[in-house]
Amino acid sequence: MYPELRKWINQCDACNDIGYKPEVPLELSTYGGETSAVAKNLRKFFKELPLNEIGLCDVCKKFIR
Numbered sequence: 001m002y003p004e005l006r007k008w009i010n011q012c013d014a015c016n017d018i019g020y021k022p023e024v025p026l027e028l029s030t031y032g033g034e035t036s037a038v039a040k041n042l043r044k045f046f047k048e049l050p051l052n053e054i055g056l057c058d059v060c061k062k063f064i065r
Ligand SMILES: [Zn+2]
Pocket: 012, 013, 014, 015, 016, 017, 056, 057, 058, 059, 060, 061
């Protein structure tokens, strides 16, 4: 995985599922100049994974309250 992708990745605290953050912009620029490929790859290889304020995904937050 590209290190610059890390900051766009969410990981659930409970199930360790990973996915991209919903706020990932349509186009990401990296210092290498590979602009849109990064955001495109994120969407291709990961699913969108919104986390709540305590780091739980949609599935886990239904079980843990
Ligand atoms: Zn989870």
